[in-house]
Amino acid sequence: MNMRTEHEIHNRRRGRNVGVGLMLGAFVILVMVLTFVKITQTDFTKAMGAPATQSQESN
Amino acid sequence: MTDITNTPAAEHEAQLGDYFALFKPRVMQLVVFTALVGMLAAPVSVHPVVGFAAILFVAIGAGASGALNMWWDADIDQIMRRTQSRPIPAGKVQPGEALALGVALSGMSVMMLGLAANLLAAAMLLFTILFYAVFYTMWLKRRTPQNIVIGGAAGAFPPVIGWIIATGSFSIEAWLMFALIFMWTPPHFWALALFMRSDYDDADVPMLTVTHGRPATRRHILAYTIVLAVLAVGTGFTAIGGWIYLSFAIVLNAMFLLGAYRIWQRDEDASEADNYKVERKFFRLSLFYLFLHFGAILVEATLRPWGLGGW
Numbered sequence A: 001m002n003m004r005t006e007h008e009i010h011n012r013r014r015g016r017n018v019g020v021g022l023m024l025g026a027f028v029i030l031v032m033v034l035t036f037v038k039i040t041q042t043d044f045t046k047a048m049g050a051p052a053t054q055s056q057e058s059n
Numbered sequence B: 001m002t003d004i005t006n007t008p009a010a011e012h013e014a015q016l017g018d019y020f021a022l023f024k025p026r027v028m029q030l031v032v033f034t035a036l037v038g039m040l041a042a043p044v045s046v047h048p049v050v051g052f053a054a055i056l057f058v059a060i061g062a063g064a065s066g067a068l069n070m071w072w073d074a075d076i077d078q079i080m081r082r083t084q085s086r087p088i089p090a091g092k093v094q095p096g097e098a099l100a101l102g103v104a105l106s107g108m109s110v111m112m113l114g115l116a117a118n119l120l121a122a123a124m125l126l127f128t129i130l131f132y133a134v135f136y137t138m139w140l141k142r143r144t145p146q147n148i149v150i151g152g153a154a155g156a157f158p159p160v161i162g163w164i165i166a167t168g169s170f171s172i173e174a175w176l177m178f179a180l181i182f183m184w185t186p187p188h189f190w191a192l193a194l195f196m197r198s199d200y201d202d203a204d205v206p207m208l209t210v211t212h213g214r215p216a217t218r219r220h221i222l223a224y225t226i227v228l229a230v231l232a233v234g235t236g237f238t239a240i241g242g243w244i245y246l247s248f249a250i251v252l253n254a255m256f257l258l259g260a261y262r263i264w265q266r267d268e269d270a271s272e273a274d275n276y277k278v279e280r281k282f283f284r285l286s287l288f289y290l291f292l293h294f295g296a297i298l299v300e301a302t303l304r305p306w307g308l309g310g311w
Helices: A008-041 A044-058 B016-021 B025-041 B048-072 B095-116 B119-140 B147-156 B158-167 B172-195 B197-202 B214-235 B243-265 B268-273 B277-306
Strands: none
Touching: A008 B016, A008 B048, A008 B095, B025 B048, B025 B147, B025 B158, B025 B172, B025 B277, B048 B095, B048 B119, B048 B158, B095 B119, B119 B147, B119 B158, B147 B158, B147 B172, B158 B172, B172 B214, B172 B243, B172 B277, B214 B243, B214 B277, B243 B277
16 A cells, blocks of 8 residues: 655644744744843953952952 | 544644644734833833843743633633634644643743843743733632733733833833723723623623623723723823823823713613624724824834933
8 A cells, every 4th residue: 555655744744843943943043142142231341350359459 | 544634633733823822912912012112111221132032032921821821711712702713622732732831931931031131020021920820810710700900910011021121120100001001901801791791601701791780891991991091191291201192192091081981871772772883982992092002102212312202
């Protein structure tokens, strides 16, 4: 008996899986861009400077 | 040999759109719009990427609470004509799937909002999800005829969350936007309940129309509309208002008050004679009412940098 490898249900499932894949991909890109923006917006000099000043004072 | 298309699983194979329908896309639109207005009306500017991400996570949180609502209410959704085509009663999505999706996306959206914006915004989103899914849906919706008032509170939090995303704190303006949606929801739904009578009755949901009668519902619509009109026009004199908003508010609230007054004046015989024409007109106006108020707040906020919006 012949079994078709492609069936309408496979197409429907493929559509759903591609949709989920695209959403996950978009989420990864969003988190990446968000991380980039957060890092470039944050002023790290203050946080980094605080212990340095302390250690200089102790010396 | 069994044909794959004849199996129940194949017949009810859910598509991506069926899962999306669990999120109540129309409610999500309102959530996104009001949260966005809340964020943009705030006196602190937000980086576009942070703002986009934050509003997206608020929308996902709202969608997740919608999925939890559909999971819990699947039994009554099956009875009501308006909700019979929802994914769970239609047999497209299993209740367990809706529960899993709702819980997972709730957790993800709260966590991501905390990372994207601030912890207070995330806490407020978590509170809103719990308020809607647990306090309203599971506890009070089937117990009290004030269910619409409580449900309205859940839908009123998004502009507050939007404001907190930008400022990291609460303010009177944010709570005025909350009050607009909170006071708008009961007249909007009670007008619907007046002309969609059998739906809620059949499902044994204690709507005011059933528990206190239809004349009482008409009185409630008028009372809430009067308070709403005072709040809506009063908002025009605050920091988020201005001439544009105030002009819109005066015209819209005069129309809304007139509609509520006409509903209050009518009895059931008059309403049935013209197939609830006045109630339907009031309901249609209520759809534009909220959109135009928040749209006017958005216009004021957009024009402010050029010295045109606000006072």
